[in-house]
Amino acid sequence: MSTAAASYHHGDLPATLVRTALELLEEGATDLSLRAVARRAGVAASAPYRHYADREALLSAVSAVGYTELAQDLGAAHPSPSTADDLAAVAVAYVHFALRRPALFRVMFGEPCDHLSPERVAATQAITGYVHAIVARAFPSAEPDAMSTAVWALVHGLAFLFLDGKLEANDDQAVAVRVRAAVHAVITSTEK
Amino acid sequence: MSTAAASYHHGDLPATLVRTALELLEEGATDLSLRAVARRAGVAASAPYRHYADREALLSAVSAVGYTELAQDLGAAHPSPSTADDLAAVAVAYVHFALRRPALFRVMFGEPCDHLSPERVAATQAITGYVHAIVARAFPSAEPDAMSTAVWALVHGLAFLFLDGKLEANDDQAVAVRVRAAVHAVITSTEK
DNA sequence: CGTACCATGTGAACGACGCTCACATTAGCC
DNA sequence: GGCTAATGTGAGCGTCGTTCACATGGTACG
Numbered sequence: 001m002s003t004a005a006a007s008y009h010h011g012d013l014p015a016t017l018v019r020t021a022l023e024l025l026e027e028g029a030t031d032l033s034l035r036a037v038a039r040r041a042g043v044a045a046s047a048p049y050r051h052y053a054d055r056e057a058l059l060s061a062v063s064a065v066g067y068t069e070l071a072q073d074l075g076a077a078h079p080s081p082s083t084a085d086d087l088a089a090v091a092v093a094y095v096h097f098a099l100r101r102p103a104l105f106r107v108m109f110g111e112p113c114d115h116l117s118p119e120r121v122a123a124t125q126a127i128t129g130y131v132h133a134i135v136a137r138a139f140p141s142a143e144p145d146a147m148s149t150a151v152w153a154l155v156h157g158l159a160f161l162f163l164d165g166k167l168e169a170n171d172d173q174a175v176a177v178r179v180r181a182a183v184h185a186v187i188t189s190t191e192k
Numbered sequence: 193m194s195t196a197a198a199s200y201h202h203g204d205l206p207a208t209l210v211r212t213a214l215e216l217l218e219e220g221a222t223d224l225s226l227r228a229v230a231r232r233a234g235v236a237a238s239a240p241y242r243h244y245a246d247r248e249a250l251l252s253a254v255s256a257v258g259y260t261e262l263a264q265d266l267g268a269a270h271p272s273p274s275t276a277d278d279l280a281a282v283a284v285a286y287v288h289f290a291l292r293r294p295a296l297f298r299v300m301f302g303e304p305c306d307h308l309s310p311e312r313v314a315a316t317q318a319i320t321g322y323v324h325a326i327v328a329r330a331f332p333s334a335e336p337d338a339m340s341t342a343v344w345a346l347v348h349g350l351a352f353l354f355l356d357g358k359l360e361a362n363d364d365q366a367v368a369v370r371v372r373a374a375v376h377a378v379i380t381s382t383e384k
Numbered sequence: 385c386g387t388a389c390c391a392t393g394t395g396a397a398c399g400a401c402g403c404t405c406a407c408a409t410t411a412g413c414c
Numbered sequence: 415g416g417c418t419a420a421t422g423t424g425a426g427c428g429t430c431g432t433t434c435a436c437a438t439g440g441t442a443c444g
Binding site: 106109110124127142143145146147149150151152153154155156157158160161164166167178181182183184185186187 | 298301302316319334335337338339341342343344345346347348349350352353356358359370373374375376377378379
């Protein structure tokens with residue numbers, strides 16, 4: 001009802017491809033192949049090219065979905081964080097997202113990434129805006145740009161270090177403790 | 193004279209392969225192919241398999257070199273940082289390394305990464321130790337584990353965000369300013 | 385109601401890749 | 415000087431991204 005609508009030969013192929021790609025990523029497929037997506041969607045290997053210029057274009061579309069789902073997770077963790085504790089909760093949600101959907105997270109952030117893709121740019125701006133809002137609320141006395149950059153980098157760095165096994169990620173609980181500790185360590189006295 | 197020595201058929205192939213791979217990465221080769229390395233080294237595509245189990249094994253060896261060069265850069269930025277300014281200088285060096293050698297940096301950190309590889313584990317421990325030492329010196333009153341995690345994550349996150357174009361990286365100067373500002377924003381009052 | 389057109393999907397093909405294996409070659413040891 | 419094991423070769427397998435000529439079918443227009 002939402003996106004898919006039977007209208008052409010196959011149905012709504014563009015959306016089907018994105019959905020199928022997400023499925024494969026969820027199943028743990030590290031570096032997703034266009035042919036595998038087409039196969040799973042029941043379509044010839046060349047069909048996707050009618051809708052996406054190349055592999056990267058499909059991945060961009062997939063990333064876009066990932067960004068909105070990440071945003072939902074963050075919003076669910078805390079609608080309008082304003083204390084260090086709130087911020088830590090959001091950080092935990094960010095890291096958990098990365099660990100629960102590692103392949104998707106890598107697609108979103110790990111690849112050289114087409115800077116011109118409007119979806120990517122929009123997503124980046126959305127995140128930037130979100131972080132700025134949090135920072136303005138939680139650290140009214142800090143330099144907004146610098147502090148926003150720092151907060152995003154801290155959280156993003158934590159996600160990648162856990163994801164790459166540079167930090168031990170035994171279970172969600174342990175990760176949460178570690179993330180909260182790191183956020184608090186840095187923020188303790190900067191906090192309003 | 194350093195590593196290469198003519199001894200077998202070709203010379204010291206393992207070292208030659210690593211050196212060649214680094215060359216290609218330096219020339220901007222995004223996702224390095226084993227065949228390309230072999231070609232450049234003047235050797236059959238199957239030759240590397242005598243010395244490296246697979247592509248990932250060679251990349252691990254390449255990463256190891258990257259880690260030691262990164263460590264050199266950091267040491268050059270400041271031998272024993274103990275103030276926020278010192279730490280900012282190290283952070284700038286870290287980010288500059290990522291931006292000057294993006295392909296190498298991605299090989300080092302971007303891939304799923306074999307956790308069992310002893311080289312990787314050793315490198316991780318080396319970084320951890322280094323960061324702990326800095327933190328103990330610069331923030332003697334902070335919780336060492338949490339603060340170390342936070343500092344590494346902050347710097348690593350900055351590197352990735354710049355690398356992925358999530359933050360504007362027009363020139364080294366601008367990046368340095370931004371990195372220093374972020375580090376200071378976070379650290380200002382935590383500092384002893 | 386028919387037909388022409390354009391969007392969509394097909395299948396074969398190309399070159400490149402990672403990796404394996406039977407085979408050639410040479411280095412070092414007796 | 416000859417033997418053995420280490421080292422390099424070349425062909426080949428299956429997969430990949432991408433392209434292209436062709437088939438198919440919905441839509442719009444006479």
